[in-house]
Amino acid sequence: MKVVVLGGGVIGVTSAWYLARLGHEVELIDRQPGVAMETSFANAGQVSPGYSTPWAAPGLPVKAIGWMLRKHSPLLIRARLDIAMIRWMGQLLANCTEEAYERNKSRMLRLAEYSRDCLDDLRHETGITYDDGQAGLIQLFRTQAQLDHAADDMRILAAGGVPHELLDQAGVVRNEPGLAHSIHLLKGGLRLPGDQSGDAHLFTRRLADMAAAAGVRFRLGVSIERLLHGPDLIDGVQTSQGVVTGDAYLAATGVHTVKLLQPLGLRLPVYPVKGYSLTIPLTDASRAPTSTVNDETYKVAMTRLGDRIRVGGTAELAGYDLRLRPERRETLALSFGELFGGGDLDRATYWTGLRPNTPDGTPIVGSSGRYRNLWLNTGHGTLGWTMACGSGRLIADLISERRPNIEHEDLALSRYAA
The missing domain is CATH 3.50.50.60 (FAD/NAD(P)-binding domain)
Structure with missing residues (x-):
């Protein structure tokens, strides 16, 4: 055929x-x-089945309002008369229930875990390399509220048989030594040892x-x-x-x-959700991620890709607009600079792309x-x-x-x- x-x-x-x-x-x-x-082309570089979580979650509307009042918001909605965006947002809000969240996260985990296994098979079968790493992922919590909320996700991870580990500050530094100088900013983390990383392009x-x-x-x-x-x-x-x-x-x-x-x-x-990334030349390996971490506060992901660091994140509802906005770059640079800092931001490559998101x-x-x-x-x-x-x-x-x-x-x- x-x-x-x-x-x-x-x-x-x-x-x-x-x-x-x-x-x-x-x-x-x-x-x-x-x-x-x-x-x-230049996404965050994470193969993260354990971090497969729907946007639509209980409490999202309240959180979204709070985010958009912040200078470095992880979410930005650009006002526009866009019926498709309004319809999509309505469907998203309809999925912001406990029942829908558990259903959606469970099926996302099912596909993502299977996909990671298929990638493992493909890598072993073909020998393909892509600045890949298999050292897991850590979701970083800056507040006690974020740490407390991790219990909800851990329950769903456990039901799906996904390995995970709640880390205190010492545990975070043990797995990511480059965070030692910024550990005072963190309350702890959730480690997902089965997650991976690599350059998708x-x-x-x-x-x-x-x-x-x-x-x-x-x-x-x-x-x-x-x-x-x-x-x-x-x-x-x-x-x-x-x-x-x-x-x-x-x-x-x-x-x-x-x-x-x-x-x-x-x-x-499906609606485009705009994301941004920085690709930063590595300058100090002792102050850089060894694998991949997610800053829960700014919704920013940081991944080691060989001699580069990929910093990606933010979500912007702006239709099919591909303009590179300087304020979004500032958010990525702020998160990376506060937590790591082992790269040359002046020589970073700035990129944007449109993610095809479903409401669930x-x-x-x-x-x-x-x-x-x-x-x-x-x-x-x-x-x-x-x-x-x-x-x-x-x-x-x-x-x-x-x-x-x-x-x-x-x-x-x-x-x-x-």
């Missing part, structure tokens, strides 16, 4: 890899001249090379204009270089999947429903790198009519039908 994969980010490339491994003819189309040039480029060697055809620098369709089948893809046809089609174009599928009568509950935090992986040969793999939000291999393997199994290794029905678009 020929499968046409739309999108060359980490989700599209991992999907293409697993499809090719199952014996399909695969053709991947992306408008960029290379793979992983948009949202996958480097991983995607190297996996794309392996996929090409396995027979995947990459059509890069080619714009996807529209999908040609009948009542219940996709007939082809109109591109800037003509029509591409196949037996099955996989939409994995991140935030752009929404506009691609609207003419087909498919409404995806769970990606959309599965059948499109209406069109029998159209499949979806999108909506991963901040966890595209974390969930890439598991999502890619799952969708390849589904397209191939193979029985997946995990429960998957509640990951499909159909969960929004009600």
